Amino acid sequence: MNKIDFIDLRKEKIVARAIEGTVTIDEYVELDVTVTDTTQTIKFYLLKRLLSTHGCESIIGMPIIRNMKIDYIHNVFNKNDHNSITSEQITTPTRHPQLECDGLTKDKLEELDHQIRSDSKKERENDLAKQLMDKFKEILSNISLECHQKENLQFSLVNMNRKDYKLLIIKCGGAYLTKKDQHQQLNQDNFNSLLDILDSLLKKNYKLILIIGAGSFGHHEAKQYKITGGFNYNFDEVNDVVDSRKGMIATRFSVLKLLNLVCLECQKRSISAMPCSPFDGWMTDNNVVIKHNADSIQSMLDLSIIPVLHGDVCLDRSKGCTILSGDTIIQVLCEQLKPQPTRAIFITDVSGVYDRPPNEPNAIIISNISSSSLTNNDISVSNSKSEHDVTGGMRAKLQSALNIANMNIDVVIIGGDSKSILESPNLLNNDHSSVGTVITNK
Numbered sequence: 001m002n003k004i005d006f007i008d009l010r011k012e013k014i015v016a017r018a019i020e021g022t023v024t025i026d027e028y029v030e031l032d033v034t035v036t037d038t039t040q041t042i043k044f045y046l047l048k049r050l051l052s053t054h055g056c057e058s059i060i061g062m063p064i065i066r067n068m069k070i071d072y073i074h075n076v077f078n079k080n081d082h083n084s085i086t087s088e089q090i091t092t093p094t095r096h097p098q099l100e101c102d103g104l105t106k107d108k109l110e111e112l113d114h115q116i117r118s119d120s121k122k123e124r125e126n127d128l129a130k131q132l133m134d135k136f137k138e139i140l141s142n143i144s145l146e147c148h149q150k151e152n153l154q155f156s157l158v159n160m161n162r163k164d165y166k167l168l169i170i171k172c173g174g175a176y177l178t179k180k181d182q183h184q185q186l187n188q189d190n191f192n193s194l195l196d197i198l199d200s201l202l203k204k205n206y207k208l209i210l211i212i213g214a215g216s217f218g219h220h221e222a223k224q225y226k227i228t229g230g231f232n233y234n235f236d237e238v239n240d241v242v243d244s245r246k247g248m249i250a251t252r253f254s255v256l257k258l259l260n261l262v263c264l265e266c267q268k269r270s271i272s273a274m275p276c277s278p279f280d281g282w283m284t285d286n287n288v289v290i291k292h293n294a295d296s297i298q299s300m301l302d303l304s305i306i307p308v309l310h311g312d313v314c315l316d317r318s319k320g321c322t323i324l325s326g327d328t329i330i331q332v333l334c335e336q337l338k339p340q341p342t343r344a345i346f347i348t349d350v351s352g353v354y355d356r357p358p359n360e361p362n363a364i365i366i367s368n369i370s371s372s373s374l375t376n377n378d379i380s381v382s383n384s385k386s387e388h389d390v391t392g393g394m395r396a397k398l399q400s401a402l403n404i405a406n407m408n409i410d411v412v413i414i415g416g417d418s419k420s421i422l423e424s425p426n427l428l429n430n431d432h433s434s435v436g437t438v439i440t441n442k
């Protein structure tokens with residue numbers, strides 16, 4: 001999907017930031033620089049309306065207001081507009097502060113607003129709308145020449161300061177994303193399916209955090225070098241040097257390889273996924289997270305960037321080093337982010353939590369799990385781990401999910417089939433009884 005992140009009208013030339021780089025939209029300059037009269041006001045009003053027709057949420061800055069009071073702009077442009085543009089985002093009239101728009105009072109603007117909606121002005125509106133639309137199409141076709149997927153071109157102008165978004169935090173497990181028993185092998189079909197899911201969720205205007213598990217990119221090395229046991233530099237019985245540094249580096253190379261694969265592919269699809277490695281900013285003390293980078297994650301979300309984190313090697317204050325699982329990262333971020341995520345989704349290679357390892361005969365999926373049902377032994381979940389796994393398998397995932405549910409965040413553990421994630425009305429809305437395992441705090 002090609003996507004324009006935002007259009008910045010504050011510059012002399014209007015600039016749209018597209019995924020392939022910055023695109024200067026010269027065609028709009030004529031609408032921009034001499035904006036002082038009411039005709040131009042109407043044009044910009046129409047522009048704003050056209051943008052919103054195309055699913056755009058905001059325009060950054062409005063040079064039209066160089067000569068106008070910000071209040072007027074709010075009244076005219078953002079009336080009934082739930083994505084209102086904050087005054088900080090609007091260029092203040094620095095050049096000619098003494099000038100206010102000639103005779104352009106709030107009443108006048110409202111009157112104009114009313115007029116262009118009225119039947120008598122319909123034709124004029126349509127005419128202007130058509131002109132603007134033609135220009136827009138022209139601009140779009142220029143941009144699409146620089147991008148690859150013309151057919152998918154769509155606008156998504158983001159309001160960078162919006163706080164009323166819905167945030168989904170997704171842990172996509174290594175069991176799903178990779179072939180866990182084959183060293184550094186991606187599961188290509190599942191990988192494509194994940195990208196489809198991200199693509200569709202973005203189109204539904206969700207903000208996203210993606211955390212990827214390590215799968216066969218990391219567990220193998222971590223196991224070989226016993227990283228979870230802490231830092232070691234010793235001679236073992238056969239006088240072989242056990243050097244954790246080697247293992248830490250090998251494990252990191254492996255997880256970074258997967259991270260790069262994921263983020264590069266996202267980039268090809270115009271998904272703004274930013275690689276964020278926990279090793280760089282997180283720290284644990286005896287496996288308990290004591291340092292994280294939730295603040296930077298929050299700032300990325302404000303810029304509509306998708307932070308992509310992953311299970312990683314981590315420096316540990318007591319043990320020197322350890323493994324930080326994506327299942328822990330998701331929990332810490334749910335605790336730290338304000339506003340907190342709307343929903344946490346664990347995607348893995350099985351359809352949910354079963355009463356026993358799903359490869360055992362008669363295993364049954366459990367559709368609802370609460371802390372109390374587990375402590376009261378109303379249900380029991382037995383666990384098994386893959387040979388190479390160094391983190392806790394399904395049991396640890398379930399514990400993390402329960403901790404998140406206790407923060408009043410909806411949680412679901414689900415297989416990665418995109419149909420069940422995207423087309424099931426119940427997963428993204430409140431009632432999600434029929435997909436995966438829903439974890440609740442009741």
Ligand SMILES: Nc1ncnc2c1ncn2[C@@H]1O[C@H](COP(=O)(O)OP(=O)(O)OP(=O)(O)O)[C@@H](O)[C@H]1O
Nearest residue numbers: 173174175213215348353354356357383384393394
């Ligand atoms: N009771 C159970 N219910 C569901 N799955 C279970 C259960 N017991 C064991 N499993 C196994 O747990 C696996 C998923 O856990 P795992 O930790 O491997 O997932 P992941 O988070 O996707 O991977 P990674 O840790 O590499 O990120 C499944 O492949 C399944 O076979």
Ligand SMILES: C=C(C)CCOP(=O)(O)O
Nearest residue numbers: 213214218311325326391
């Ligand atoms: C094995 C490493 C490096 C990280 C494990 O993270 P997880 O796969 O999310 O449990």
